[in-house]
Amino acid sequence: MLDRHDAVLLDLDGTVYHGPQPIPHAAEAIASARERGTRIRFVTNNASKAPDAVAEHLRSLGVAADVDEVLTSAQAAARVLREHLPEGAVVLVVGAGALAAEVDGGGLRSVRKAGDDVAAVVQGHSPKTGWADLAEACIAIRGGALWVASNTDATLPTERGLLPGNGSMVAALKAATDREPIVAGKPQPPLFLAAAESAGATSPLVVGDRLDTDIAGAVAAEVDSLVVLTGVATPASLLAAIPAERPRYLSADLTGLDGKADELEIGPRPGWRVEPGDAALVVTSDGGHDSLELLRTLCAAAWRHEITAVREGDDASAGALAELGLT
Structure with a gap:
């Protein structure tokens, strides 16, 4: 690879x-x-941490990382704002301090309250975002301010499972303003x-x-x-x-x-046969046991035939499909 x-x-x-x-x-x-x-x-x-904090977090987990190797959606959002606004323009920030720092560091001025001078709203993930923050953004967006979202991930994976991400908060403002943001990140x-x-x-x-x-x-x-x-x-x-x-x-x-x-490439893999059947892909083993090899084969077949349902054709395929949660 x-x-x-x-x-x-x-x-x-x-x-x-x-x-x-x-x-x-x-x-x-x-x-x-x-x-x-x-x-x-x-x-x-994730726009809630500055690049140096991200690098430090990685190092604390045993992953070597320099600040110059980190690129965040907060940086991307600040670049989008600079492309659309004159220097010194006022930007209402909904998100963490790291996002506000990127705004200020790019020659713009961050605020937390809506006002007549607010030219744009930038929104990034923060676990502290609440109704009052969204209300200020709603006022500014409805007043004509440019709206930039760092990302629209609906969920955020954590050690406790999937939790609300920035996209869930963006969705609330979409519903309240009938507007769509410019998305800066992935x-x-x-x-x-x-x-x-x-x-x-x-x-x-x-x-x-x-x-x-x-x-x-x-x-x-x-x-x-x-x-x-x-x-x-x-x-x-x-x-x-x-x-x-x-x-x-x-x-x-x-x-x-x-x-x-x-x-590792997705496509037909040795040991598995996948054929389109009536409304389902039928899987049989040709000596295969590796469930990931089966998944690579299945993906290629599902994408080619536009069929997502699967069923086993023998005991070996039944076990592999169960490992994949596809029974």
């Missing part, structure tokens, strides 16, 4: 860690990639393109756990992607993936970075 790709653009939540908990094997896989000379970039839609391509440029990469690999942000962003940026099953994506969601959200490679976790690209 790393002979084929000269940089790895890593999602964080759900890919490298779940909040304060490291995902098993992630640190070792990243260290191994570095030893092979592969450049690493950490690309996160799945829009600029964040990945900036990461690839900073790494000097010509053949980057995006790695993430979400089809609607990580993989969709890679597809939009026209770069290859590897989906891991340590966060949001599931076997069922992979079978149902639309063309704009389909990865090239599939792995259980980041250990796939040490694997052979051809073996």
